[in-house]
Amino acid sequence: MMITVTVNGERHSHDVEPRLLLVHFLRDVVGLTGTHWGCDTSNCGACVVWLDDTPVKSCTALAVMADGRTVRTVEGLERDGELDPVQRGFMECHGLQCGFCTPGMMMTSRWLLDRNPDPSEEEIREALSGQLCRCTGYENIVRSVRWAAENPADDSTEASQEVSPS
Amino acid sequence: MIPFDYQRAQTPAAAAAAVAAHPRAAFLGGGTNLVDRMKLGVATPELLVDITHLDLDRIEELPDGTVRIGANVRNSDLAAHPLIRHRYPALSQALLSGASGQLRNTATTGGNLLQRTRCVYFQDTTTPCNKREPGSGCSALEGYTRYHALLGASEHCVATHPSDMAVAMSALDAVVTVQSPHGRRRIPLAELHRLPGDHPEHDTVLDHGDLITAVELPPSAMAARSRYRKVRDRASYAFALVSAAVALDLDGDHISDLRIALGGLAHKPWRALRAEEELRGGPATQEHFRAAAQAELAAARPLKGNAFKTDLARTTLASTLSDLAAPGPRHEEQR
Ligand SMILES: Cc1cc2nc3c(=O)[nH]c(=O)nc-3n(C[C@H](O)[C@H](O)[C@H](O)COP(=O)(O)OP(=O)(O)OC[C@H]3O[C@@H](n4cnc5c(N)ncnc54)[C@H](O)[C@@H]3O)c2cc1C
Ligand code: SF4
Ligand code: FES
Ligand code: FES
Numbered sequence: 315m316m317i318t319v320t321v322n323g324e325r326h327s328h329d330v331e332p333r334l335l336l337v338h339f340l341r342d343v344v345g346l347t348g349t350h351w352g353c354d355t356s357n358c359g360a361c362v363v364w365l366d367d368t369p370v371k372s373c374t375a376l377a378v379m380a381d382g383r384t385v386r387t388v389e390g391l392e393r394d395g396e397l398d399p400v401q402r403g404f405m406e407c408h409g410l411q412c413g414f415c416t417p418g419m420m421m422t423s424r425w426l427l428d429r430n431p432d433p434s435e436e437e438i439r440e441a442l443s444g445q446l447c448r449c450t451g452y453e454n455i456v457r458s459v460r461w462a463a464e465n466p467a468d469d470s471t472e473a474s475q476e477v478s479p480s
Numbered sequence: 481m482i483p484f485d486y487q488r489a490q491t492p493a494a495a496a497a498a499v500a501a502h503p504r505a506a507f508l509g510g511g512t513n514l515v516d517r518m519k520l521g522v523a524t525p526e527l528l529v530d531i532t533h534l535d536l537d538r539i540e541e542l543p544d545g546t547v548r549i550g551a552n553v554r555n556s557d558l559a560a561h562p563l564i565r566h567r568y569p570a571l572s573q574a575l576l577s578g579a580s581g582q583l584r585n586t587a588t589t590g591g592n593l594l595q596r597t598r599c600v601y602f603q604d605t606t607t608p609c610n611k612r613e614p615g616s617g618c619s620a621l622e623g624y625t626r627y628h629a630l631l632g633a634s635e636h637c638v639a640t641h642p643s644d645m646a647v648a649m650s651a652l653d654a655v656v657t658v659q660s661p662h663g664r665r666r667i668p669l670a671e672l673h674r675l676p677g678d679h680p681e682h683d684t685v686l687d688h689g690d691l692i693t694a695v696e697l698p699p700s701a702m703a704a705r706s707r708y709r710k711v712r713d714r715a716s717y718a719f720a721l722v723s724a725a726v727a728l729d730l731d732g733d734h735i736s737d738l739r740i741a742l743g744g745l746a747h748k749p750w751r752a753l754r755a756e757e758e759l760r761g762g763p764a765t766q767e768h769f770r771a772a773a774q775a776e777l778a779a780a781r782p783l784k785g786n787a788f789k790t791d792l793a794r795t796t797l798a799s800t801l802s803d804l805a806a807p808g809p810r811h812e813e814q815r
Contacts, residue, residue, distance in 0.1 A: 332486035356516050368585040374512050378486055443716035444580020
């Protein structure tokens with residue numbers, strides 16, 4: 315079946331089998347291997363990408379379900395060569411060890427910060443609770459997201475202040 | 481995953497007809513349950529009829545005050561909707577306690593109701609399971625039963641229904657609207673799921689090709705004073721060991737009316753009619769709450785690994801009732 319998916323702003327049209335998972339479409343067809351494929355049963359969250367602006371598990375979606383929609387992957391986090399504050403936070407606070415869970419963690423974190431620029435530790439933990447990390451014990455992941463909240467990118471500072479509830 | 485055909489339905493009637501015409505066809509909602517089962521080889525459909533493009537994604541208030549939820553409304557949108565948060569807080573709380581954000585963003589109302597059991601043997605094609613393969617036996621009877629049923633089970637299956645949302649809807653007197661190849665009908669949500677009996681392969685009373693189009697919540701003053709409490713192994717991202725959805729109407733110190741549904745205990749959301757009867761018209765006291773919970777659980781038939789849930793269910797129900805009956809802000813939002 316012919317599908318067209320806009321990935322990180324670029325349109326990709328391909329003829330795919332209905333059984334192709336979105337995660338495999340992104341990795342093997344589009345060639346963006348930043349999205350990881352872990353448990354394959356919707357549990358671990360390594361495969362989280364944005365589908366039409368919300369984080370979803372891409373191993374639980376068929377590529378044909380993304381037809382006509384937009385996807386943002388970890389490769390689409392940086393803007394004009396500048397790393398996203400979430401990416402910088404993970405570097406600053408040692409938010410990764412093996413890095414397997416990291417792309418998915420960062421995609422959910424960016425989404426959380428867009429909606430809630432100043433999340434509490436509890437809110438961060440709740441938002442990331444559908445994603446598993448075997449290495450860090452989560453402490454440094456939570457710190458990384460807090461770092462990103464405290465160091466927003468210049469262009470997002472104003473926007474964050476506007477939507478901030480306080 | 482075995483190969484299959486994929487179609488997009490244009491109308492609810494065409495979707496129902498397409499699935500009814502093919503014995504190995506299935507509706508595809510968000511796919512968060514079906515696609516997983518396909519990957520595990522537990523479901524092997526030859527045709528998927530994608531219903532997510534149908535115009536069933538609205539939450540609307542009807543003239544009589546009923547709130548109609550389209551079958552394709554995503555769990556996260558339903559939980560966040562002001563009508564649901566204010567008039568049916570237990571439903572919002574139940575949704576937010578289920579799965580995780582990334583799954584709720586995809587999961588639909590219809591798919592959530594019809595998700596299948598998380599019994600580990602059902603999901604493992606190498607073990608006998610009457611629900612997956614009728615007549616093969618039930619591996620859980622002598623196996624891992626922490627998440628299994630205490631009430632209404634049979635010797636053929638002791639699985640529980642995993643949905644949190646369905647438990648809250650059951651306590652809120654929801655009605656399901658169904659499009660079949662022959663027409664439409666309405667089913668009270670409390671009668672949608674069935675007990676396993678001799679046929680655990682059937683989770684619900686629906687026939688092959690029956691499409692859920694909406695869930696309707698009747699207007700109810702009591703529902704605004706409702707709450708969902710879920711007890712689980714982790715603070716987030718775990719299925720219910722036990723849960724309780726309660727709606728309460730008080731007249732001074734007396735209970736004028738109430739609804740109770742329990743989760744994690746049976747093959748369907750368990751309407752606690754016995755406890756309701758004990759409590760209706762009586763005083764809203766701790767003793768009374770405990771006695772009613774005791775009466776409801778009197779029929780419990782524990783298995784090796786889940787006897788602790790009898791006590792857990794009693795205390796969860798009694799404490800949810802007393803939380804709701806306590807003076808002061810009764811239904812502050814729970815995350
Ligand atoms: C890791 C994990 C944790 C989870 N934790 C929880 C939890 O704590 N609590 C909880 O309640 N749930 C939990 N879930 C389950 C989740 O809520 C369900 O997977 C989801 O609600 C299913 O919705 P869907 O739209 O994706 O359904 P699908 O996967 O699309 O469909 C499910 C079934 O319903 C059928 N179907 C779908 N829509 C219709 C319709 N309109 N009419 C007729 N048939 C239909 C399909 O054919 C399929 O058989 C969890 C899931 C995962 C993967
Ligand atoms: S409890 Fe039900 S679902 Fe689980 S193994 Fe037994 S028959 Fe299968
Ligand atoms: S690979 Fe998708 S959730 Fe684990
Ligand atoms: S850093 Fe290794 S799994 Fe998270």
